[in-house]
Each structure stands twice: as structure tokens, then as C-alpha cells.
Amino acid sequence: MKKYLKYDEWCIIEEGFNPANHQASESIFSIGNGKMGQRANFEEKYSGESLQGSYVAGVYYPDKTRVGWWKNGYPEYFAKVLNSPNWIGINVTIDGFELDLYKCKVDNFTRTLNMKEGFLLREFEATLENDKKISVKAKRFVSMADTENGAIRYSITPINFSGKISFTPYIDGDIENEDSNYDEKFWNILDVQAEDGSAYLESQTKKSDFRCGFAMKYIVKLNEKVVKPNAEVIQLNKWVGNQIEIEVKEGETACIEKFAGVTSSLNYATDALKSQAEELASFACHKGFDKLFEDHKQKWSEKWIHSDIKIKGDIAAQQAIRFNIFHLNQTYTGEDERLNVGPKGFTGEKYGGTTYWDTEAYCIPFFLMTSPSQVTRQLLIYRYKHLPRAIENAEKLGFKNGAALYPMVTANGEECHNEWEITFEEIHRNGAIAFAIHNYIRHTGDKKYLEEYGLEVLVGISRFWSQRVTFSEARKKYVMLGVTGPNEYENNINNNWYTNKMATWCLKYTKESIDYVKAENPERYEELKAIMNFNEEETVRWMDIVDNMHFPYNEELKVFMQQDGFMDKEQMMADDLDPAERPINQHWSWDRILRSNFIKQADTLQGMYVLEEQFTEEEIRRNFDFYEPRTVHESSLSPCVHSVLASKIGKIEKAYEMYLRTSRLDLDDYNAEVHEGLHITSMAGTWMAIVEGFGGKRAYDEKLYLNPVIPEQWEEYAFRIRFKGKDLEVRVNENEIEIISHASLPVELFVYDKPVTVEENKSITISR
Structure with missing residues (x-):
């Protein structure tokens, strides 16, 4: 763990600048508004280690999958979350010497993420190579009210001199993705234009042809009064900006306020990107930083009314839950059905894609309880609109008759995950999508969703399960061969209990939903039958599978077995591991991990969490006591499920331990990976641990x-x-x-x- 952040109820605070923590802080202090986001990169130049990250929601790149050999049905690309052109940049020089916190002496450094009002603030003093000392205050936000605008207020005060301060606000299109498989840059630059006081850059993704427009305007102030220094206009092939120089006396404050307008071809015709971006930047500049911020702050106030969780007596727990809620709310707002909850949100590139099963399994409970029902409905409609692609994905693997396999990772409904043991085998994701429909209806009462959208998805998923199982003559049972469950430290195993359980639940729930729609709206039911080419005789096999599925079980222990053969493994406890070898995924070979009994995340217990009403408290306790000691929690999605179940069975101290682990996973960097971005989807699990757990x-x-x-x-x-x-x-x-x-x-x-x-x-x- 890495604990360097100060405890505070409403803020994340870093005191003192340590370059070794900088990339982690870039993730933790990220800001976003559902449409775009920004890692906490410095505005001024920084020559130390940094992961630059500006993101526009829904924009991705189909990077060619990098594998040693090809398999039929293998995805042709991996959808990359794109690092887009950098709009925050403001280079600074003091009497000709460049401000760079990696090279100069830094004092009184404080970086603050104000979660209540949604802004990032940085304050510090810097002594440059020429011994001139300055005080800097930089505040920025991306607006929740005006969602295509970002704004920065950057102020400098000379402490021991009078001299010239140069600001160079710019837009940089010459950027790259750290996770590019072949070191390729993903953007073409189509247009660069700069004038005195403004600049514009238009970029285009290669292959996928997304286009984004970035416009900036700025004003300069001296002691809070607007001044108009002459600007040097700079226009390069991939970089545009202005350079402004201003004379400042000791103790005076020079300030630049930079306003950005960001557009994309998701929302505008390509020939309108420039005019719209420039209009947005002008609008923000005219509105002014303070008014723009007040409107933004009001939107955050409205969000906190319904989503805040208040904890008295435990400041670490209070800070943590608000941190998680803050990032969830700034990642997804439910205003665009084409968008989803990316696993890293607007904080990093890792994992790629925009949608995992995490959304349905973890995020939907949060949005169901804290937002209007329309927000969750949008997430469900997102999957409905990808149903044709889910059917195509299944067809590539040999399934027929409208069977649907939703992707493990996707940006547009097409599978783009590049690890075969997950792409082909982690099929339990279908169950999470079906359960999300049920979860939505039981919380909202909106059963009409079934006839409008849900039934088609459920039938497609059930057709997949029906074809995926095999009838074992030896067992006289249906079995599910060659799968990977939620515990990814077990690959290509047979009869994963969770997968089998979710498959039979889906088949039964789909049959119940068919009967409901048929009874409530016969006319619509007949329409759906024609659309789906559905024959009710299909359900006969479905119910036979439900009645005759094999579920691994240990009679001696009275425990559901995670999969066939689990007890053949040497049974070790996580507490017996050498702490120096944890996390094991960073120290052990994959072969060693697969042969061990260690569990990456809740698997059997995941099923008992989802379908809790089917089990007695004693059954849950026995399975918890068996599996939790064998779980290393090296998935961010694991501790929250254990916390909920621990609360259920009265293990409150264990529930609290797991709550802190899930809620402070990124703040305290439990798995030494926060520099790559935050675990956005698991943050919803933190909310679950409190509301569903405690x-x-x-x-x-x-x-x-x-x-x-x-x-x-x-x-x-x-x-x-x-x-x-x-x-x-x-x-x-x-x-x-x-x-x-x-x-x-x-x-x-x-x-x-x-x-x-x-x-x-x-x-x-x-x-x-």
C-alpha cells in the first residue's frame, strides 16, 4: 500500500511534491463530466514520468490484436480508449527560464480534489534555476452544466523579483497512447488554426474515423484586471497556441484563464465541428470562469443530494466512499444511451473498450438507487441496441438461431477482448446482462421494459445457454465445459458453479418473462415472436436444462464447489502466502497461479450474492468460511461482494475490513497499479458494501x-x-x-x- 494522501471528509489532499507519486496522483485527482475527462496532468511542462490523458467519451480506436497465433472466432482488434489531443497545456517561463516541477525546487505544494464542488486545485511555490521564486495557484474543472466546456485559472505571483512572465496556452495534437500494441499513433490532424486570443485543432482517428474539434480562448489578468498583451501566434502541423508576455512586479499576480470547447462527430456533423467548438469556447469565455464554475458547482450539489453517503466517526471511511461516488458520477451521467461506464473512466487507458460485465453486475445497483430510473434504462437500452452484434459474436463461435453472446469487452457491441481464455470462455457475462434486466424491474416496477426491449435480449441469451451446454451420458446431467468463471485464476475448467447457476436462472427467468408478456400484451407478444423467429417449443429444452443441470457440490463440507476438481488442488490459505509474493499476479508465473487453489475474486460467492434469496443464511456462512480464506482479492471487484455477504452473516468486522479494502483500493493503492488509472466500475461495489452490506x-x-x-x-x-x-x-x-x-x-x-x-x-x- 501507498499512503500519502491526507484524510478529509470532502477533499483528497496531497501535501508535498514527490515525483514518485505523481502518476498515481494523476489518476486519483482526475476530473470528468460524462462527456469528457482529464487526468491530473500539470498544465505547465513536466519532464518527469507522466501519463498524459485527455479523453472524449465514446471515441475509440480499433488497435490490431497482438497475439502469437490466430484462432477461428478470435477478435480482430482491441478497442482502445483514446488519449485525445491535450487542451489543458499552458507552458510558463519566468524571465526566460521554463517552469518545470521536475527540475526546480518545489515548496508548499498542495494538490486538492474538491469532490463536493468538482474541481482540481494546485498550489505551490517554485524556485527556478535563476533563483527567482514564484507562487502558483491553478484551478480547473470540466463543467457538469456545460458539458463540452473545460476551464482553467492559472495564477502566478513573483515572490522575490519583478520581471517577465510568459504564458503559452496551446492545444497539442501530437499525442500517443501508452498501450498502443505497435507504437502507432492513432490520430490524424486535419486542421490547425491560431489567431490572437484563440486557437483550433481538429483531429481524426485512423480507421474508425471519429473526429474531434478542440477550440480555446483565453483572457489575461493582472491583479484581477483584464489586460491585453500582444500575442505571438504559433501554428505548427499538430500544435497550435499563443505566447503572451507580461511584466509583473514583485507581489503582483498575473493570471491566465483558459476556456476550451470540445466537440466530436458523435454529436455534430463533421463540417460543423469547428464552428461549434469555437462557439463553445467563446460562450465559456464570455460567461466567465466564476459564472461557469457556479453553474458547474450547482450541478454537483444536485448530484450529492441523492448519492451522498454520510459516515460519522470514521474520516477514512467517509473520504473513501465520497471519492468512489464522485468518480462514478463524473464518469457516467445517463444522458447518452451510446455511452457506458468504462473500467478506467476518464483516468487511464488500461483495459480498453467502454463496456465490461462490470456495468451490469456492479454499477447498475448504484445507479438504480441514486439516479432517476431513466439512467439505468439507458444502460439497458445500450445492450439492447448491441443485440445484433451479440448474435454475430455467437455466430462467429458456431452458435445459431439467434443465440446471443454479449462481448467481454466492447466499444460498439463487437467482441474486442484479446485473451482467448476470457474471450471464448468467460461467458458468465451473459448472465449479468440478463440479471440486470430483472434487477431494474424489481426496483422500478417497469415491467413494460420486457415487451419494449428486454424479452429479445433474454431470448437471445437463453438460446446461447441452451446451445452451450452438453448432456453428459455419464452423469445423466447437463454440463458446461471449457469455461472461465469470475475467478480468472482458473481457466478452461468444467462446470463452474457460478456460470451453471446463472445459466439456469436465465433460462427460468426468460420463460417467466415470456409467459408474462404473452398474458399482458398478446398482440406485442406475437410481434416479438415474429421478430425473434421464436417457437415456444424451445422452452421445453430450457426447462429440462433447469431441472437437470449439474452443480458441483462437496457432501462432506456441505459446500458448493467452484468447479469440478477444485478439491484436487493443494488447499492453502491466503494468509499463508509470503507477503513479499503478493500480489501473486505480479510475482508468480501464470502456470503456478492456475495450479494453485487461490481465488482472484468472488466466484461461488458471487452467485450467492446475486441470488441470495435462494440460500439459507447457514449455506451462505459455510461457503463464505470456505472460500474467503482462499481468496487473494486481486480483482478490484472482489472485496465488495465479500463485504456484503459478511454483513449478511454477522461478520461485521470482516465486512468492515473488506469495505475499507474496496473503498480505499485506489486511494491507498492496494495493488500497486493506480498509476494506470482508477478502478471505476468496482467503485460501485463500495456503495454496495454500505447500502446492501451494512x-x-x-x-x-x-x-x-x-x-x-x-x-x-x-x-x-x-x-x-x-x-x-x-x-x-x-x-x-x-x-x-x-x-x-x-x-x-x-x-x-x-x-x-x-x-x-x-x-x-x-x-x-x-x-x-
Whole structure:
């Protein structure tokens, strides 16, 4: 772990500049607004190690897959999240000497991510090679209100001299992706133009032909009064900017405010990119930094009303949950059904693509409870619109008759993951997508979604499961061969319990959904049958699979086995590992990992989390006690599931331990990889650990349940949830639970399994 950040309820604060921490901080202090985002790179030049990252949502590059040999059905490319042209740059020189924090003496350095208001602030003093000392304050944000605008206020005050300060605001299109498979640059530069006070650059992705326009305008101030120094216009092939020089006396403050407008061909015709970007930059400049920021701050205030979780008595836990919620909210807003929750969001390049099964398994519970139902509906429609590609993906692997295999990684619905044991075998992702439909309906009551979109997806997925299983004459059971479960430290195994369980659940739920639509809207049902070329006789096989699936089980231990042969492995505990060899994925060979019994992330326990109502508390406890000690939690998606289940079975201290691990995973860099970007999708698991874990929130049969517990480290915690359009606030302390209604109708729920009614805009208090 790496602990260098100060505890604070609403801010992430780094005091003192250490270049060794810089790339990690670039990830942690990233900002975004759903449409674009920016790593916390310095505006001025920095010659030390840095991962430059500016991102435009939905823009990707199909980088050719790099493999040693080819297999039929193998994806032809890996969709890369693109590092786009850099709009934040402002080079600075002081009497001819360049400001570079890697080369100069830095004092009183503070970097602050203000999560409540959504901005990044940097303050420091620097002594340059000419012994001239300056004080710098730089504030920037990407607007939540005006989502194609970014703004920077960069101020310099000479401390021990009077002299010339030069600002060079620019846009740089000569950028690269760190994870390019063949060291290729992914952008063509189509247009560069610069004038006094403004500049424009237009870029085009190779192959995929996305186009982005970047316009900038700026104003210069001396002691808060606007001045208009002469500008040198600089226009190169891939770089445009202005250079401004201003005379500043000791103690005076020179400031440049830079405004950017960012457009893409996702939202504008290509011939309108320039005019729209320039109009956006002009709009922001005219509106002014302060007004632009006030509108942005108001949007964040509105988001925090519904998504904030308050914890008293534990500042580390409080900071952590807000950090995770902040990044989730700035990664995805639900305003564009073409977008999704990228695994690194706007914080890094790793993993590529824009969509994993993480969205359905982890992020949807968060958005269901904290946002209007339309936000989650957009995520589901995203998958519906990719159904034809999911059918194509299955066809490439030999499946027929409309069977659908959703991709493990995608940008447009087409599979683009480049590891065969995951691409071909980690098929449980289909189950997460089907379950997300059920999860949405049971929380919103929107059953109409089935006839509008959901049934087609469910039938496609069920057709896949029906064809993927094999009937074993030896067992007289259906089996699932050659799969990889959520635990990716086991590849190409047979009868992964979680995969088999989700397959049978999907088949049964699809049959129930067919029966529902047929009964409720026969006319629409007949339309769907024609669209899907569906014959009800298909469901006969589905139900036979449900009734006769093989599930590995150990009678002696009374435990569901993760897969066939799991007990053939040497049974070791994670605590027996040498700490110097952890994480094992950075120290062991893959062969050694695959032969071990160590579990990367919740697998069997993942199934017991998802389908909890099917198991007794004693069954959950036995399986938890067996699998948790064997789990190394080297997936960011693992601790949260363990935390929820630990709360369920009364292991509150273990739940708290796992909560801290998931919530501070990036802040404390548990797996020594935060420099590559944050774990955005697992951040939703942090929310789950509190609301579903400690809060005991469940939705069964479209009814809401709360069974709260509280860690001894906390005095009180509070969260807010939406259920069927009704808004509730829940406060829990050692002695009582208060439930406050913000709804206009009475809310019925169960607390500790007893029915409770909260009248509209009233509250009730229940003793624990």
C-alpha cells in the first residue's frame, strides 16, 4: 500500500511534491463530466514520468490484436480508449527560464480534489534555476452544466523579483497512447488554426474515423484586471497556441484563464465541428470562469443530494466512499444511451473498450438507487441496441438461431477482448446482462421494459445457454465445459458453479418473462415472436436444462464447489502466502497461479450474492468460511461482494475490513497499479458494501427490505435510495434506525422483516 494522501471528509489532499507519486496522483485527482475527462496532468511542462490523458467519451480506436497465433472466432482488434489531443497545456517561463516541477525546487505544494464542488486545485511555490521564486495557484474543472466546456485559472505571483512572465496556452495534437500494441499513433490532424486570443485543432482517428474539434480562448489578468498583451501566434502541423508576455512586479499576480470547447462527430456533423467548438469556447469565455464554475458547482450539489453517503466517526471511511461516488458520477451521467461506464473512466487507458460485465453486475445497483430510473434504462437500452452484434459474436463461435453472446469487452457491441481464455470462455457475462434486466424491474416496477426491449435480449441469451451446454451420458446431467468463471485464476475448467447457476436462472427467468408478456400484451407478444423467429417449443429444452443441470457440490463440507476438481488442488490459505509474493499476479508465473487453489475474486460467492434469496443464511456462512480464506482479492471487484455477504452473516468486522479494502483500493493503492488509472466500475461495489452490506438493502418480489447493522468504528451512517420512484433517506446508529420519506406517497417496506409504512414527507424511528 501507498499512503500519502491526507484524510478529509470532502477533499483528497496531497501535501508535498514527490515525483514518485505523481502518476498515481494523476489518476486519483482526475476530473470528468460524462462527456469528457482529464487526468491530473500539470498544465505547465513536466519532464518527469507522466501519463498524459485527455479523453472524449465514446471515441475509440480499433488497435490490431497482438497475439502469437490466430484462432477461428478470435477478435480482430482491441478497442482502445483514446488519449485525445491535450487542451489543458499552458507552458510558463519566468524571465526566460521554463517552469518545470521536475527540475526546480518545489515548496508548499498542495494538490486538492474538491469532490463536493468538482474541481482540481494546485498550489505551490517554485524556485527556478535563476533563483527567482514564484507562487502558483491553478484551478480547473470540466463543467457538469456545460458539458463540452473545460476551464482553467492559472495564477502566478513573483515572490522575490519583478520581471517577465510568459504564458503559452496551446492545444497539442501530437499525442500517443501508452498501450498502443505497435507504437502507432492513432490520430490524424486535419486542421490547425491560431489567431490572437484563440486557437483550433481538429483531429481524426485512423480507421474508425471519429473526429474531434478542440477550440480555446483565453483572457489575461493582472491583479484581477483584464489586460491585453500582444500575442505571438504559433501554428505548427499538430500544435497550435499563443505566447503572451507580461511584466509583473514583485507581489503582483498575473493570471491566465483558459476556456476550451470540445466537440466530436458523435454529436455534430463533421463540417460543423469547428464552428461549434469555437462557439463553445467563446460562450465559456464570455460567461466567465466564476459564472461557469457556479453553474458547474450547482450541478454537483444536485448530484450529492441523492448519492451522498454520510459516515460519522470514521474520516477514512467517509473520504473513501465520497471519492468512489464522485468518480462514478463524473464518469457516467445517463444522458447518452451510446455511452457506458468504462473500467478506467476518464483516468487511464488500461483495459480498453467502454463496456465490461462490470456495468451490469456492479454499477447498475448504484445507479438504480441514486439516479432517476431513466439512467439505468439507458444502460439497458445500450445492450439492447448491441443485440445484433451479440448474435454475430455467437455466430462467429458456431452458435445459431439467434443465440446471443454479449462481448467481454466492447466499444460498439463487437467482441474486442484479446485473451482467448476470457474471450471464448468467460461467458458468465451473459448472465449479468440478463440479471440486470430483472434487477431494474424489481426496483422500478417497469415491467413494460420486457415487451419494449428486454424479452429479445433474454431470448437471445437463453438460446446461447441452451446451445452451450452438453448432456453428459455419464452423469445423466447437463454440463458446461471449457469455461472461465469470475475467478480468472482458473481457466478452461468444467462446470463452474457460478456460470451453471446463472445459466439456469436465465433460462427460468426468460420463460417467466415470456409467459408474462404473452398474458399482458398478446398482440406485442406475437410481434416479438415474429421478430425473434421464436417457437415456444424451445422452452421445453430450457426447462429440462433447469431441472437437470449439474452443480458441483462437496457432501462432506456441505459446500458448493467452484468447479469440478477444485478439491484436487493443494488447499492453502491466503494468509499463508509470503507477503513479499503478493500480489501473486505480479510475482508468480501464470502456470503456478492456475495450479494453485487461490481465488482472484468472488466466484461461488458471487452467485450467492446475486441470488441470495435462494440460500439459507447457514449455506451462505459455510461457503463464505470456505472460500474467503482462499481468496487473494486481486480483482478490484472482489472485496465488495465479500463485504456484503459478511454483513449478511454477522461478520461485521470482516465486512468492515473488506469495505475499507474496496473503498480505499485506489486511494491507498492496494495493488500497486493506480498509476494506470482508477478502478471505476468496482467503485460501485463500495456503495454496495454500505447500502446492501451494512444497510441490508434488498428488493425481493418488488418489495423493499432493510436490515441494517453498524460497524463499531462508526457512530452513525446515512444513505439515500430510490425505490419505484419514491425517495427515502436512511440513518442508522447503534440504537435506532430513522427512515425519512422524501416521497409524495406513502412508502411500504420491511425493516428486520417486519412491515413498515412511512407516510409521505414524514419519518419513523425504529429501535435496533
